[in-house]
Amino acid sequence: MQFGVPRRGLPSAASLRKWAGSVSGEILIRIVGEAEGRRLNRTFRKSDHATNVLSFPYGHGRGDIVLCHPVIAREARAQGKALAAHYAHLVVHGLLHLRGHDHQTCAQAGRMERVEARILRGLGFADPYRLE
Numbered sequence: 001m002q003f004g005v006p007r008r009g010l011p012s013a014a015s016l017r018k019w020a021g022s023v024s025g026e027i028l029i030r031i032v033g034e035a036e037g038r039r040l041n042r043t044f045r046k047s048d049h050a051t052n053v054l055s056f057p058y059g060h061g062r063g064d065i066v067l068c069h070p071v072i073a074r075e076a077r078a079q080g081k082a083l084a085a086h087y088a089h090l091v092v093h094g095l096l097h098l099r100g101h102d103h104q105t106c107a108q109a110g111r112m113e114r115v116e117a118r119i120l121r122g123l124g125f126a127d128p129y130r131l132e
Contacts, residue, residue, distance in 0.1 A: 037068030065094035
């Protein structure tokens with residue numbers, strides 16, 4: 001676990017480990033600020049803005065997950081979600097990317113969303129794709 005931002009207001013390291021343990025694999029989670037998130041997204045995805053989660057797979061379920069706290073906090077507020085629920089969702093989303101899941105097509109997106117919802121239910125969170 002790496003924190004590139006102050007830890008105040010972030011989910012606990014224990015919570016992040018619990019959510020990350022929902023899908024097997026060796027991973028590193030790094031939480032970053034807006035500038036680092038933007039730099040990584042620009043460098044690796046050629047998109048000049050910070051994004052909520054980036055996944056860097058190394059094969060066999062291993063890799064890095066980078067979470068951009070300011071983006072995640074804004075999204076959680078805008079969507080009326082608890083910050084912890086949004087973090088859990090994005091940790092699971094990033095882990096599934098490390099395991100080879102993708103959402104480039106509608107069929108892929110549907111499969112990935114169903115897997116995310118099932119895992120999150122097991123962690124005690126609502127389906128992030130259902131409007132309440």
